[in-house]
Amino acid sequence: MMETIIVLTVPFAFSSALDFQAKMPVDADWKDLLNHADRVRKITYEEGAHNVPTSIFPVFEGRCPRQWILPNLTHLVWKCDTPAGLDRGKIFLTTGLQSLTLEVGHKFSNLSDFLAVLSTRTRLNSFSLASLGPLPEDFSRIMAQQDLLEKVSIIAPGALDAKVGKWVSELPELRSLKLDLTGQGMSNVEGFFDEIAAGSGWSTPDSEESRDSGVFSEHDFTEIKKTTAFSRSGGDTRRGACPQLRQLHLTGQAGNVVTFLKQLAGHIHTLELAIEDPPEGHDWQDLCAVICEKLSGSLRSLRIVSAAPLKQMELPRSPGRFQDPTARRLPLNHFTSLPRLAVFEIDLPESVLFDNSDIAHIATFCPAIEELKLCPQARWPANLPPPSVTLVCPPNDIIVSCSLTIRM
Amino acid sequence: MSITGLVNNINVRIQRSRESLRSTYAQKDDNTNKDDDSGSIKSTRSTSSIISFLTGKKLKHQKPQTEPAAAQPHPASSPRPSHTRRRTLSILKKSAASGSYYHPYTVYESNMSPAVLGNVEATRKLLQIIQDTPNGSRTVARLARTCKAFNEPATDVIWNELDSFLPLIGLFPGYIMKRARRPGLGLVRPVSQYHTPRHI
Numbered sequence: 001m002m003e004t005i006i007v008l009t010v011p012f013a014f015s016s017a018l019d020f021q022a023k024m025p026v027d028a029d030w031k032d033l034l035n036h037a038d039r040v041r042k043i044t045y046e047e048g049a050h051n052v053p054t055s056i057f058p059v060f061e062g063r064c065p066r067q068w069i070l071p072n073l074t075h076l077v078w079k080c081d082t083p084a085g086l087d088r089g090k091i092f093l094t095t096g097l098q099s100l101t102l103e104v105g106h107k108f109s110n111l112s113d114f115l116a117v118l119s120t121r122t123r124l125n126s127f128s129l130a131s132l133g134p135l136p137e138d139f140s141r142i143m144a145q146q147d148l149l150e151k152v153s154i155i156a157p158g159a160l161d162a163k164v165g166k167w168v169s170e171l172p173e174l175r176s177l178k179l180d181l182t183g184q185g186m187s188n189v190e191g192f193f194d195e196i197a198a199g200s201g202w203s204t205p206d207s208e209e210s211r212d213s214g215v216f217s218e219h220d221f222t223e224i225k226k227t228t229a230f231s232r233s234g235g236d237t238r239r240g241a242c243p244q245l246r247q248l249h250l251t252g253q254a255g256n257v258v259t260f261l262k263q264l265a266g267h268i269h270t271l272e273l274a275i276e277d278p279p280e281g282h283d284w285q286d287l288c289a290v291i292c293e294k295l296s297g298s299l300r301s302l303r304i305v306s307a308a309p310l311k312q313m314e315l316p317r318s319p320g321r322f323q324d325p326t327a328r329r330l331p332l333n334h335f336t337s338l339p340r341l342a343v344f345e346i347d348l349p350e351s352v353l354f355d356n357s358d359i360a361h362i363a364t365f366c367p368a369i370e371e372l373k374l375c376p377q378a379r380w381p382a383n384l385p386p387p388s389v390t391l392v393c394p395p396n397d398i399i400v401s402c403s404l405t406i407r408m
Numbered sequence: 409m410s411i412t413g414l415v416n417n418i419n420v421r422i423q424r425s426r427e428s429l430r431s432t433y434a435q436k437d438d439n440t441n442k443d444d445d446s447g448s449i450k451s452t453r454s455t456s457s458i459i460s461f462l463t464g465k466k467l468k469h470q471k472p473q474t475e476p477a478a479a480q481p482h483p484a485s486s487p488r489p490s491h492t493r494r495r496t497l498s499i500l501k502k503s504a505a506s507g508s509y510y511h512p513y514t515v516y517e518s519n520m521s522p523a524v525l526g527n528v529e530a531t532r533k534l535l536q537i538i539q540d541t542p543n544g545s546r547t548v549a550r551l552a553r554t555c556k557a558f559n560e561p562a563t564d565v566i567w568n569e570l571d572s573f574l575p576l577i578g579l580f581p582g583y584i585m586k587r588a589r590r591p592g593l594g595l596v597r598p599v600s601q602y603h604t605p606r607h608i
Binding site: 023024025029032033036037039040041042043044045046049051052053056075 | 563564567568569570571572573574575576577579580581583584585
């Protein structure tokens with residue numbers, strides 16, 4: 001009787017599905033599905049596409065003749081708009097899962113429960129979470145069991161919490177990190193490192209980095225204190241955070257990126273930055289300086305793009321695009337030395353204009369450059385060819401493979 | 409001769425040709441002791457042997473290696489026995505002794521290395537590269553249907569990564585999942601036990 005009711009209700013359980021369930025499958029009906037399910041290593045589910053009847057997931061969970069319907073699954077991409085959609089993903093959290101990409105919306109009260117199930121069942125290599133809602137309060141505690149992570153991406157409110165920073169810094173295998181610093185204050189960005197490598201005198205009121213002096217507790221002097229500390233110590237107050245990190249992807253204002261980079265150890269060889277376009281002049285100068293100061297010995301690939309890619313699409317229709325080119329020039333002469341840099345790309349179409357001195361300077365501070373891309377959105381005058389450019393790179397005076405696009 | 413007579417004459421000739429072909433294949437079957445569908449045309453056998461040669465796998469209709477060399481459908485379709493290698497070397501020596509650079513095609517063919525496609529991992533990588541090309545999945549699907557030797561690795565690559573659960577759900581029998589004709593219509597909430605049959 002219950003089955004009959006389910007059969008009757010299933011067609012109405014969703015609104016726009018292409019298929020509906022007419023009958024419960026028996027064991028023989030699973031043969032082909034399970035045979036091919038063994039082959040699946042990566043699968044993507046997008047709840048918003050409404051192309052999969054949600055009624056099939058209880059069938060997967062309750063009627064499948066074996067424990068895991070996808071036993072060899074290693075990569076799972078789960079995009080859901082509702083808490084129920086998130087719960088459906090639990091049946092695919094197999095012990096062999098290595099990579100999880102999770103995208104959730106607002107107000108997912110069951111996110112903590114989902115992550116707890118994830119941590120009990122899996123030991124991931126790669127974890128990516130994009131959430132419109134805040135992270136659970138016990139996020140770092142739950143995820144502490146995931147100690148084999150090599151790649152972490154967290155784009156959510158609360159991702160810069162000190163506990164999250166501590167968890168990230170203690171991941172021994174971590175190689176790649178992606179964070180969103182958009183809209184954060186400098187104190188929030190520095191707060192990510194608050195519980196990392198707390199050294200001698202770190203927590204005393206006399207410390208420059210201490211939040212509480214004990215005297216002016218009722219006032220927030222955090223910004224002033226940190227600015228002072230930065231100026232006196234050369235901006236490298238917490239040297240050596242996340243020394244295991246090799247690839248870093250940051251999104252946000254250039255000032256926040258500068259603040260974040262100052263805290264890191266200088267072992268990063270791939271840096272991708274998505275900053276506002278155009279950046280503030282002094283922020284751009286600080287960014288160039290901190291990159292050269294902190295990462296000159298290790299950086300091999302540097303990519304700086306606009307944080308608002310949709311804005312680029314409107315450029316051709318922008319009436320003032322070519323009216324004041326000097327105001328949008330972003331000089332490269334703030335870069336001093338990146339001797340190991342092989343790949344250099346800048347894609348800031350609203351703010352970057354380059355001239356001959358920039359090209360000549362690139363040859364100076366990037367002697368190992370192999371691939372150079374400056375503003376791929378370039379538009380050339382109709383009656384003139386693209387400018388010819390020669391880079392002379394010591395010591396060989398030879399460019400191995402240099403693809404160059406600039407906007408004049 | 410009337411048209412009807414001409415047609416009859418042609419039909420008789422066609423019938424004789426078919427009988428002649430059948431007798432020829434039957435004779436070959438007796439010589440080779442084949443017990444399967446030996447009436448298949450020669451080109452099919454040749455294609456199968458090429459695929460078998462490339463994949464390094466043995467097709468079902470081929471004879472085991474313990475049988476005489478005359479029973480092998482193609483010299484390169486399976487690991488060559490020693491006498492075949494000796495024959496190849498003798499052909500090469502003869503060509504070298506005569507001062508000619510010409511080698512029979514069979515020599516080149518038998519010298520082709522099947523190692524790449526004989527390796528499972530290399531085959532998988534190759535099929536993945538094919539899949540990444542435009543219309544690559546369709547090409548791999550065609551390869552999966554080409555022969556049984558390609559079927560398993562190609563099917564593995566096709567099902568390796570899915571963008572949706574729909575392909576899996578589609579493997580249920582047709583009476584499990586049916587297409588909704590008017591998916592926009594439906595009940596506001598599921599039927600509960602409080603609803604009487606009249607409501608349903």
